[in-house]
Amino acid sequence: MSTGARWDEVYPSKSPASVSGHRPRCAQSLAWIDRCGLGPRAHGVDAGRSVQWGVSDASTALFEEEDVDRWHDRAALHVLTEAARRDACIEALRRAVRPGGLVIIATFGPNGPERCSGLSVTRHASSEIAAALGPGFERVEGADEEHTTPGGAAQAFAHERCRRSTP
Numbered sequence: 746m747s748t749g750a751r752w753d754e755v756y757p758s759k760s761p762a763s764v765s766g767h768r769p770r771c772a773q774s775l776a777w778i779d780r781c782g783l784g785p786r787a788h789g790v791d792a793g794r795s796v797q798w799g800v801s802d803a804s805t806a807l808f809e810e811e812d813v814d815r816w817h818d819r820a821a822l823h824v825l826t827e828a829a830r831r832d833a834c835i836e837a838l839r840r841a842v843r844p845g846g847l848v849i850i851a852t853f854g855p856n857g858p859e860r861c862s863g864l865s866v867t868r869h870a871s872s873e874i875a876a877a878l879g880p881g882f883e884r885v886e887g888a889d890e891e892h893t894t895p896g897g898a899a900q901a902f903a904h905e906r907c908r909r910s911t912p
């Protein structure tokens with residue numbers, strides 16, 4: 746069973762606020778999105794938003810080429826523990842984001858948890874995230890973020906803002 750399918754089993758059984766990664770307002774991402782000044786007509790992707798909003802497989806080519814102004818991923822890439830699925834997701838992102846487009850990715854950092862909702866995750870240092878996007882993408886800035894779970898535990902996140910620099 747793919748990681749996406751395993752998550753589809755786990756998530757519907759939980760209320761959003763009971764999931765350890767739950768964050769009612771993703772302030773860092775919103776600040777970066779505001780700073781980029783994308784208008785209301787900008788095309789945005791929120792990979793792995795929540796099953797309550799409908800889940801598509803971000804590793805498939807769902808989007809038109811260079812049609813996306815903003816790709817946001819909080820804690821979706823890090824649940825893709827199969828390298829082939831992770832690579833496919835990055836390939837879909839590379840294809841979809843237009844030159845100049847914004848990419849925000851938040852994953853568990855090197856000191857973050859090894860599991861999320863009982864499932865394995867991968868952890869990434871900030872510096873690895875932009876590199877993982879490959880040529881044509883550059884790091885703009887990053888922020889290590891400590892997320893407090895609804896149960897009061899600390900989770901170390903690496904949060905990165907990148908942009909597609911070249912066609």
Ligand SMILES: C[S@@+](CC[C@H](N)C(=O)[O-])C[C@H]1O[C@@H](n2cnc3c(N)ncnc32)[C@H](O)[C@@H]1O
Pocket residue numbers: 748749750752753756766767768792793794795796800801802803804818819820821824825861
């Ligand atoms: C840890 S949750 C994060 C949810 C939300 N983004 C947040 O920050 O609370 C991981 C999410 O990734 C989704 N997911 C897993 N595999 C996926 C895939 N291939 N494509 C898109 N979403 C996927 C899961 O269904 C789940 O909603």
